[in-house]
């Protein structure tokens with residue numbers, strides 16, 4: 001089966017990771033690549049390691065009115081740049097939006113693929129979660145659905161690699177300012193806070209109004225770790241049992257015995273979850289690790305595309321992480 005596939009935003013970090021995955025995907029055939037400033041260049045000009053069959057594909061100027069015949073489109077545009085344009089893509093084209101314009105928007109399935117595959121199947125429009133929510137919500141979902149933690153008391157301390165800011169990260173994302181530096185940002189106003197509050201409400205039936213989320217930029221290229229502190233009386237064993245049952249038949253979530261490390265997920269679509277609890281302290285800790293460009297972006301996007309194209313979820317995603 002050949003599914004005619006496009007990527008808009010292909011020159012970026014998210015789009016480039018989608019290209020890497022699609023180049024090795026047995027059913028998705030890349031026939032359309034688009035962007036803005038890179039329009040007119042060949043894939044190989046941007047990605048010297050592209051396979052021969054894709055090297056000469058020319059990046060088009062993004063124009064939703066001028067698409068070739070497509071079955072599937074991955075959009076990896078800056079948040080704010082896709083809502084209006086994607087509304088003009090014919091309804092026959094399935095879309096997975098890696099950017100933030102369509103999360104919890106009517107007409108779009110929220111693509112938390114390991115938690116809600118049944119809500120994604122059969123849809124033609126899927127909004128990929130943000131990278132921090134991908135890790136945090138995957139780790140929290142079993143605890144919330146089992147009522148093991150109070151949804152309004154969650155504190156999320158997060159660390160991300162610099163590629164999370166994209167290729168055009170801009171001032172503050174250069175080598176001299178990120179190397180050997182640790183930068184908190186977005187205190188109490190990061191856009192992923194409302195995204196996570198809404199999803200936690202859906203998972204728990206309760207309000208996550210007390211959520212606190214603090215991301216930190218750390219000097220690594222890829223990787224994302226969330227360490228979460230919640231109120232609850234559950235034991236570590238109860239949290240682990242809940243996660244084991246919740247993810248029993250899910251291929252990409254790994255319950256780890258030791259606290260997970262960002263390198264464990266590098267280059268993969270895996271999410272590692274881990275729990276430690278102490279009822280005497282009324283404390284449940286939940287940890288999640290993803291590759292921000294994998295499960296945090298293009299990996300989860302391909303998983304979502306597999307689901308809406310009725311393919312096995314693992315198609316093109318079975319490769320192990322890169323180590324070391």
Ligand SMILES: NC(=O)C1=CN([C@@H]2O[C@H](COP(=O)(O)OP(=O)(O)OC[C@H]3O[C@@H](n4cnc5c(N)ncnc54)[C@H](OP(=O)(O)O)[C@@H]3O)[C@@H](O)[C@H]2O)C=CC1
Nearest residue numbers: 009011012013014035036037038062079099164166167168
């Ligand atoms: N990086 C990450 O870890 C994650 C990113 N995301 C989201 O994914 C999206 C892409 O992020 P990322 O890849 O990091 O960003 P980059 O800055 O690396 O890439 C942005 C891409 O968008 C293209 N682009 C920008 N404006 C336009 C336009 N007007 N028309 C057509 N193309 C345009 C650029 O094309 P050109 O170079 O040709 O100008 C480029 O290919 C964002 O919404 C981001 O928030 C989500 C999860 C994780």
Ligand SMILES: CC(=O)N[C@@H](CCC(=O)OP(=O)(O)O)C(=O)O
Nearest residue numbers: 079099100130131132160164165
């Ligand atoms: C390091 C860094 O800047 N990371 C980004 C994560 C981007 C992301 O997940 O994307 P969406 O904009 O699609 O939600 C940030 O914190 O905004």
